[in-house]
Amino acid sequence: MSDNYNSAHTFRPGGGMGGMRRFGTGEKAKPASIYSMFVRIYTHARLEWPSLIAAVVCVIAVSLLEFVVPQLTRFTIDHLIPNKRFDRLFLIGGGVLGAAIALGGLRFISTSLMASIGQKVLYNLRNDLYRHMQSLDVSFFDRNRTGDLMSRVTNDVSILQQMISSSMMQLFTDFFTFTAIAIYMLWIDWRLTLLLLATFPFMILTTRVFGKRMRSSFRTVQESVADVSDHLQNSLTGIRLIKSFTAESYESERFSERTRKNMDANIQVVRLRAAYEPIIDFLNYIGLAIVLVFGAWLAMKDQMTVGTIVAFIAYLRLLQNPIRHFSRIINTIQQSAAAYERIMEVINTKAEIIEKKGAIALPPLRGHIAFSSVSFAYSNESKVLDAFSLELEAGKVTALVGSSGSGKTTIAHLIARFYDPQDGVITIDGYSLKDVTLDSLREQIGIVSQDIVLFNGTIGENIKYGKHDSTEAEVIAAAKAANASGFIESFPQGYDTQIGERGVKLSGGQKQRLSIARAILKNPRVIILDEATSSLDTESEQYIQDALAQLLRGRTCLVIAHRLSTIQQADQIYVLEQGCIVENGTHDELLRRQGRYSQLYELQFPQTDAAQ
Ligand SMILES: Nc1ncnc2c1ncn2[C@@H]1O[C@H](COP(=O)(O)OP(=O)(O)OP(=O)(O)O)[C@@H](O)[C@H]1O
Numbered sequence: 101m102s103d104n105y106n107s108a109h110t111f112r113p114g115g116g117m118g119g120m121r122r123f124g125t126g127e128k129a130k131p132a133s134i135y136s137m138f139v140r141i142y143t144h145a146r147l148e149w150p151s152l153i154a155a156v157v158c159v160i161a162v163s164l165l166e167f168v169v170p171q172l173t174r175f176t177i178d179h180l181i182p183n184k185r186f187d188r189l190f191l192i193g194g195g196v197l198g199a200a201i202a203l204g205g206l207r208f209i210s211t212s213l214m215a216s217i218g219q220k221v222l223y224n225l226r227n228d229l230y231r232h233m234q235s236l237d238v239s240f241f242d243r244n245r246t247g248d249l250m251s252r253v254t255n256d257v258s259i260l261q262q263m264i265s266s267s268m269m270q271l272f273t274d275f276f277t278f279t280a281i282a283i284y285m286l287w288i289d290w291r292l293t294l295l296l297l298a299t300f301p302f303m304i305l306t307t308r309v310f311g312k313r314m315r316s317s318f319r320t321v322q323e324s325v326a327d328v329s330d331h332l333q334n335s336l337t338g339i340r341l342i343k344s345f346t347a348e349s350y351e352s353e354r355f356s357e358r359t360r361k362n363m364d365a366n367i368q369v370v371r372l373r374a375a376y377e378p379i380i381d382f383l384n385y386i387g388l389a390i391v392l393v394f395g396a397w398l399a400m401k402d403q404m405t406v407g408t409i410v411a412f413i414a415y416l417r418l419l420q421n422p423i424r425h426f427s428r429i430i431n432t433i434q435q436s437a438a439a440y441e442r443i444m445e446v447i448n449t450k451a452e453i454i455e456k457k458g459a460i461a462l463p464p465l466r467g468h469i470a471f472s473s474v475s476f477a478y479s480n481e482s483k484v485l486d487a488f489s490l491e492l493e494a495g496k497v498t499a500l501v502g503s504s505g506s507g508k509t510t511i512a513h514l515i516a517r518f519y520d521p522q523d524g525v526i527t528i529d530g531y532s533l534k535d536v537t538l539d540s541l542r543e544q545i546g547i548v549s550q551d552i553v554l555f556n557g558t559i560g561e562n563i564k565y566g567k568h569d570s571t572e573a574e575v576i577a578a579a580k581a582a583n584a585s586g587f588i589e590s591f592p593q594g595y596d597t598q599i600g601e602r603g604v605k606l607s608g609g610q611k612q613r614l615s616i617a618r619a620i621l622k623n624p625r626v627i628i629l630d631e632a633t634s635s636l637d638t639e640s641e642q643y644i645q646d647a648l649a650q651l652l653r654g655r656t657c658l659v660i661a662h663r664l665s666t667i668q669q670a671d672q673i674y675v676l677e678q679g680c681i682v683e684n685g686t687h688d689e690l691l692r693r694q695g696r697y698s699q700l701y702e703l704q705f706p707q708t709d710a711a712q
Pocket residue numbers: 242478481484502503504505506507508509510511
């Protein structure tokens with residue numbers, strides 16, 4: 101039986117950061133174009149249409165005012181000076197000053213409006229990105245580095261912010277000014293203007309050539325930022341390990357390797373920009389030379405007034421300003437395009453675990469789980485389970501034991517549908533997991549695993565994570581059932597105690613009991629305990645065992661334990677080796693059988709009489 105998992109593949113583009121860009125998608129990600137970036141930004145921005153219209157009106161007004169000033173100059177030179185019109189000088193001065201004040205005011209309004217539109221667009225984009233990331237599968241997070249993903253949501257979105265808030269408005273203003281002035285100049289003197297415009301194809305060509313290189317350099321910069329961020333994330337969370345291995349200088353060296361890559365990539369970008377700007381300036385000077393020489397020649401032949409030449413040169417500056425700006429904006433645009441590409445790689449990644457159309461919401465479960473001929477492999481790796489069958493009886497405790505890597509945790513992940521098997525069916529109360537909604541399935545499953553995840557916040561908030569709308573009394577009851585209320589109440593702030601990042605301020609056993617309280621509060625029908633009692637001392641273990649007994653009562657439980665002492669009461673124990681069940685029975689039955697289980701048991705309890 102094939103399914104959507106089979107059709108999906110991993111996109112591993114070559115090149116970037118030692119092949120570390122790994123995006124699982126159903127289809128190969130296309131590089132996002134600058135055009136699609138603008139379309140997307142516009143789609144978000146148009147929701148702010150009143151501000152957008154106001155900003156556009158301001159821009160048009162700015163362009164018109166910029167147009168008026170050279171006309172005043174021309175009028176002064178050609179009419180007022182020759183006719184000695186002293187009386188009009190005051191008006192001209194007032195006109196220029198008035199235009200300057202209006203220009204300042206209009207620019208202030210348009211900049212503020214655009215900045216706020218930009219911020220709103222980014223607010224939406226960042227939230228969309230985060231929401232989409234949350235909807236992606238566990239396998240996506242297996243493939244991609246946390247630091248890299250963090251950098252996409254923070255750094256790459258911030259780069260876009262710079263472009264939307266300032267550069268886009270500038271681009272629009274410049275485009276409008278350029279078109280209006282070019283048309284006017286063609287009208288004044290088309291020969292001179294055409295000569296002038298002859299330099300433009302070279303500018304466009306230069307911009308294209310440099311643009312491509314800049315974008316690829318920016319991509320390298322952003323990947324190196326992601327690499328730095330990933331290293332930071334790993335080394336800061338693993339600081340205790342680093343210290344215990346006295347690996348501080350080794351880590352510092354590895355960090356400086358990454359920052360060096362970032363520095364080199366930035367230097368490359370600066371070099372490109374440093375080469376690009378003078379070329380554009382040189383082409384601008386060619387334009388100026390053309391106007392001067394050809395304009396002066398026309399004036400000497402009385403075919404043009406001096407005022408027109410002066411105005412022409414002023415317009416030339418206005419015409420060249422957009423180009424000069426553009427040479428700077430292109431930098432921001434290319435940088436943004438590289439950032440946008442990285443953002444879109446995430447947004448275009450499709451979840452592989454999807455609800456089929458018409459998926460039904462599971463009713464309250466009894467909790468009978470069955471694997472029928474299930475085969476599963478992580479991505480392209482070898483099969484972890486091959487034609488595997490297993491039944492978990494409703495309301496009973498089923499234990500899985502077996503050597504490391506035999507596939508126990510994988511079975512738990514398949515029940516919660518973190519992954520889909522390539523073959524076979526998994527059912528719960530007779531419903532295939534693929535026929536039901538993910539929420540209705542996961543809401544009824546609780547997982548308590550060896551990697552306890554606690555969030556920075558208070559003890560109360562962490563327990564409440566099991567059921568966000570629970571009352572204080574429910575939280576306290578869950579903590580009591582999990583044997584956690586004693587230590588919680590011994591803290592001066594009780595349930596309001598801040599537990600620090602990942603619960604660093606708590607002991608291993610305390611964290612474990614919080615995670616059990618959280619699961620008790622959730623009150624799921626099915627419980628998966630993944631080595632929940634490893635690495636605890638005997639006293640803590642007794643507390644945990646009592647808490648677990650509370651948690652398991654009356655539910656369907658899958659217990660994965662290396663420590664065979666924890667599963668002696670299980671209703672059924674399955675011994676797993678390389679994805680296959682080699683024996684099953686109760687603890688006593690298995691010991692009597694003298695098979696793999698009793699071997700494992702003797703290994704753990706050498707002095708114990710295996711037959712007891
Ligand atoms: N996310 C993953 N991506 C790729 N391979 C994986 C992944 N998780 C586990 N594996 C591989 O699948 C196999 C089964 O792993 P699993 O975690 O299910 O074993 P386990 O029996 O729970 O082991 P342990 O008792 O050591 O936790 C192992 O070979 C492991 O390397």
